[in-house]
Amino acid sequence: MTQTRDKCLILDQLKTIVETSLQFILSTKESGGNLKNSQWHKSVDDNSEQLTKSIHRLVHTLEEQSSSIGIMSGLSENIRQLISTLDTTTLVNQGHFVDYQTRMVEILKQMARTTQEILTQTNHTETSRHLANQLAREYSDLVHATYGAIGTTTTNDLATRIKSVVADLGFACIDLIEKLGLYQHDQTLKYNIDNLCQKVIEKVRI
Numbered sequence: 001m002t003q004t005r006d007k008c009l010i011l012d013q014l015k016t017i018v019e020t021s022l023q024f025i026l027s028t029k030e031s032g033g034n035l036k037n038s039q040w041h042k043s044v045d046d047n048s049e050q051l052t053k054s055i056h057r058l059v060h061t062l063e064e065q066s067s068s069i070g071i072m073s074g075l076s077e078n079i080r081q082l083i084s085t086l087d088t089t090t091l092v093n094q095g096h097f098v099d100y101q102t103r104m105v106e107i108l109k110q111m112a113r114t115t116q117e118i119l120t121q122t123n124h125t126e127t128s129r130h131l132a133n134q135l136a137r138e139y140s141d142l143v144h145a146t147y148g149a150i151g152t153t154t155t156n157d158l159a160t161r162i163k164s165v166v167a168d169l170g171f172a173c174i175d176l177i178e179k180l181g182l183y184q185h186d187q188t189l190k191y192n193i194d195n196l197c198q199k200v201i202e203k204v205r206i
Contacts, residue, residue: 013058020051072181075136076174082143083170086163090151100149107142112204119197169203
């Protein structure tokens with residue numbers, strides 16, 4: 001975790017568990033198996049219930065944070081792997097450059113629409129995750145079209161230019177997706193997300 005807010009939340013919940021556990025142990029010791037000591041019996045029951053609730057809250061927090069951040073990290077890693085294939089994978093003499101070029105333009109337009117939608121949905125966690133996943137899929141489609149474009153270009157300079165532009169777009173998508181994963185735990189990132197969306201859109205239009 002990189003956000004102070006997330007760390008403080010976890011630490012506060014752990015502190016509650018430790019303090020409640022201590023009270024649970026002390027009340028159990030004072031109760032001492034004495035059936036007539038009803039005051040301490042109630043304390044044992046109350047601390048036991050509070051400890052159970054505290055543990056459930058901690059587990060829920062950990063699952064919620066790891067789910068959001070983990071999903072986005074996975075998408076980012078997939079894009080990184082796709083970027084690494086741009087220097088090693090081409091489709092030589094398979095089709096015509098203009099066809100791959102047309103396909104890339106279509107995908108780029110869709111990526112621009114998806115990114116624009118992300119701008120309006122940052123406060124809706126599930127929708128943001130869906131859109132981030134969609135953006136990653138669209139980038140995958142773009143890379144696969146790029147293989148063909150690189151393999152059918154007439155000059156090495158053009159192939160290099162295409163690879164460079166597609167890679168830069170991929171890195172911009174990674175930055176955006178990772179920030180989306182952190183956003184629900186740190187609302188101050190809204191400004192960063194807006195800027196990153198604009199950066200992706202600018203890369204798409206190059």
